[in-house]
Amino acid sequence: MRSGMGWALLGSELSVLFRRLRTWAMLIALAAVPILIAVAVKLSSRPTAPGRGPLFLDRITQNGLFVAVTALVVCVPLFLPLTVGVVAGDTIAGEANLGTLRYLLIAPAGRIRLLLVKYAGAVAFCCAATATVAASGALAGVVLFPVGPVTLLSGDTISVGESALRSLLIAAYITVSLLGLSAIGLLISTPVGAMAATIVLSVVSQVLDNLPQLEWLHPWLFSHHWLSFADLLRQPISWTSFGENALLQAGYIAVCGALAYAKFSNKDVLS
Amino acid sequence: MNESRTAASLGANECAAPVRSSDLVIETHGLVKRFGHRSAVDGIDLAVPRGSVFGFLGPNGSGKTTTIRVLLGLASANSGDIRVLGKEMPQALASVLPDVGALVEGPGFYPFLSGTGNLMRLDAADPHASSSTRRRRVHDALERVGLSHAAGKKVRAYSLGMKQRLGLANAMLRPRDLLVLDEPTNGLDPQGTREVRNLVRSLAAGGTTVFVSSHLLAEVEQMCSHVGVMSAGRLVAQGPIEELRSAGQAHVVVQTPDVDLASRVLTRLGLVPAEATGTGGPWGTPAVVGTGINGRVPESIVAALVAEGVRVRGFTVENASLEERFVSLTGEGFDVVG
Ligand SMILES: Nc1ncnc2c1ncn2[C@@H]1O[C@H](COP(=O)(O)OP(=O)(O)OP(=O)(O)O)[C@@H](O)[C@H]1O
Numbered sequence: 313m314r315s316g317m318g319w320a321l322l323g324s325e326l327s328v329l330f331r332r333l334r335t336w337a338m339l340i341a342l343a344a345v346p347i348l349i350a351v352a353v354k355l356s357s358r359p360t361a362p363g364r365g366p367l368f369l370d371r372i373t374q375n376g377l378f379v380a381v382t383a384l385v386v387c388v389p390l391f392l393p394l395t396v397g398v399v400a401g402d403t404i405a406g407e408a409n410l411g412t413l414r415y416l417l418i419a420p421a422g423r424i425r426l427l428l429v430k431y432a433g434a435v436a437f438c439c440a441a442t443a444t445v446a447a448s449g450a451l452a453g454v455v456l457f458p459v460g461p462v463t464l465l466s467g468d469t470i471s472v473g474e475s476a477l478r479s480l481l482i483a484a485y486i487t488v489s490l491l492g493l494s495a496i497g498l499l500i501s502t503p504v505g506a507m508a509a510t511i512v513l514s515v516v517s518q519v520l521d522n523l524p525q526l527e528w529l530h531p532w533l534f535s536h537h538w539l540s541f542a543d544l545l546r547q548p549i550s551w552t553s554f555g556e557n558a559l560l561q562a563g564y565i566a567v568c569g570a571l572a573y574a575k576f577s578n579k580d581v582l583s
Numbered sequence: 584m585n586e587s588r589t590a591a592s593l594g595a596n597e598c599a600a601p602v603r604s605s606d607l608v609i610e611t612h613g614l615v616k617r618f619g620h621r622s623a624v625d626g627i628d629l630a631v632p633r634g635s636v637f638g639f640l641g642p643n644g645s646g647k648t649t650t651i652r653v654l655l656g657l658a659s660a661n662s663g664d665i666r667v668l669g670k671e672m673p674q675a676l677a678s679v680l681p682d683v684g685a686l687v688e689g690p691g692f693y694p695f696l697s698g699t700g701n702l703m704r705l706d707a708a709d710p711h712a713s714s715s716t717r718r719r720r721v722h723d724a725l726e727r728v729g730l731s732h733a734a735g736k737k738v739r740a741y742s743l744g745m746k747q748r749l750g751l752a753n754a755m756l757r758p759r760d761l762l763v764l765d766e767p768t769n770g771l772d773p774q775g776t777r778e779v780r781n782l783v784r785s786l787a788a789g790g791t792t793v794f795v796s797s798h799l800l801a802e803v804e805q806m807c808s809h810v811g812v813m814s815a816g817r818l819v820a821q822g823p824i825e826e827l828r829s830a831g832q833a834h835v836v837v838q839t840p841d842v843d844l845a846s847r848v849l850t851r852l853g854l855v856p857a858e859a860t861g862t863g864g865p866w867g868t869p870a871v872v873g874t875g876i877n878g879r880v881p882e883s884i885v886a887a888l889v890a891e892g893v894r895v896r897g898f899t900v901e902n903a904s905l906e907e908r909f910v911s912l913t914g915e916g917f918d919v920v921g
């Protein structure tokens with residue numbers, strides 16, 4: 313008997329995810345963000361004053377390579393959590409709504425295996441979402457603006473190739489940032505509908521992160537490091553915030569994963 | 584009447600010696616499932632023999648679907664023991680379920696995938712299912728339920744009956760030891776209903792035990808060798824269909840124009856008379872039904888009727904229909920217990 317490990321379910325999960333119209337609609341919307349930014353900057357006659365607007369917006373006209381980074385910065389607070397919330401918050405609950413959850417379980421998919429595969433699907437979507445923004449941003453930048461060596465925050469200059477690598481690194485950083493949120497979505501979605509709740513939580517977390525009165529809480533908020541990827545634009549790269557972020561997200565994954573398992577493993581499936 | 588004869592012949596070869604535990608495909612003891620304070624399933628002892636077509640009969644809300652959910656590990660029991668295919672549940676779920684095909688409370692599918700796509704997905708969820716034969720098995724299953732022509736169509740565009748068929752195809756993706764079908768003919772046209780019946784029969788002939796729930800008595804009579812009757816969460820009767828039928832009371836039907844006189848005679852003989860609804864026979868003769876024969880030989884009843892001058896134009900002794908039995912077991916029959 314082949315496929316004894318049951319990798320087929322993961323393959324099937326990914327193919328179902330990426331064959332859904334909803335997934336493509338969200339990816340296309342995300343891809344539109346950098347294009348809109350680039351076009352708006354191109355069309356506006358007045359140069360953006362440094363320090364105004366999102367990070368790096370003022371540099372786009374000089375170097376198209378900044379479009380991708382700017383677009384990622386713009387998408388982090390709302391657009392990315394929104395789409396990730398839709399996917400992660402619908403993992404188990406979506407199957408329950410369709411009535412397919414019971415058929416997956418009696419196939420039998422196995423409850424732990426199903427949770428893992430569902431989480432893997434959400435992670436795949438996080439990767440696809442950030443990659444889409446980065447790729448579409450790079451494309452828009454190359455088409456609409458001059459491209460050349462990039463001056464970093466530290467004042468050093470890096471080549472075009474290296475700067476593309478840095479963009480990818482930032483995309484990876486943001487993907488990691490979204491993993492905790494995905495785990496939260498998975499937890500809430502076992503088994504009640506949770507898209508909205510997941511999205512609201514991401515907004516609440518960011519609001520709390522801005523209240524100075526709650527400073528003690530800030531390091532524990534899953535969105536705390538979401539925008540701290542400036543370190544990746546220094547020479548040499550400082551990995552501190554990447555590490556801190558990864559650790560925080562891993563903590564959320566562990567806690568939410570364990571809770572989701574505890575909740576789902578003996579939950580009655582009555583839908 | 585035709586229907587009951589079919590069922591009788593089906594049931595006849597099943598009236599066997601008491602079944603040993605090892606011959607039971609589903610076995611529960613004191614199975615209880617509560618929702619809040621209400622018991623949806625209230626201490627049932629199911630015994631489904633290997634090779635049987637077991638009709639799980641009961642009015643709406645009597646606990647059939649809930650029992651099936653618990654048997655399949657979708658919901659956990661509050662108390663009681665469950666054995667499926669000889670193994671303790673829910674501990675042995677992972678090793679038992681691959682040999683069980685099921686349709687639970689209607690079909691559930693991804694509307695944005697085709698029929699084939701849906702079955703591929705659900706088959707992939709089973710780690711024991713071979714991926715090299717997947718496409719062929721999906722194709723065969725679709726063919727078996729008559730959906731080949733709609734295999735590539737999105738399920739969104741399926742009718743209820745087509746979805747129901749797809750659900751059946753899913754249950755038959757692999758050769759199974761046990762099929763659990765919850766109201767499989769729901770939403771099917773008469774043609775589809777007949778196909779399901781034939782499908783169940785052919786599966787049973789191939790050695791698969793079929794556990795099929797229904798609230799339609801006629802359906803159960805036509806395809807089942809055994810019945811279990813649920814009423815308000817309790818299993819009020821179970822066994823070979825013939826046993827259940829014969830446990831009911833036989834009655835006599837007297838066709839006569841002298842209805843009042845015949846009723847008086849029957850009463851004197853200790854029977855309970857009732858005027859039959861409708862008229863029968865070539866002359867449109869009314870009829871009197873008498874229940875409570877109590878071992879009295881039929882010819883003595885005819886003799887007494889004739890002696891009193893009742894013009895007997897027809898006389899039959901009928902076994903209790905399963906329907907009467909069902910109604911007497913489940914109270915007034917089809918009221919929802921809520
Ligand atoms: N999720 C639930 N929460 C609370 N009560 C429930 C739930 N599901 C079922 N019940 C109750 O359990 C009882 C049995 O329901 P069940 O679905 O098992 O009946 P059934 O025999 O399958 O009926 P039907 O013929 O209508 O399918 C009903 O009284 C119902 O109200």
Ligand SMILES: [Mg+2]
Pocket residue numbers: 647648649688765
């Ligand atoms: Mg039901």
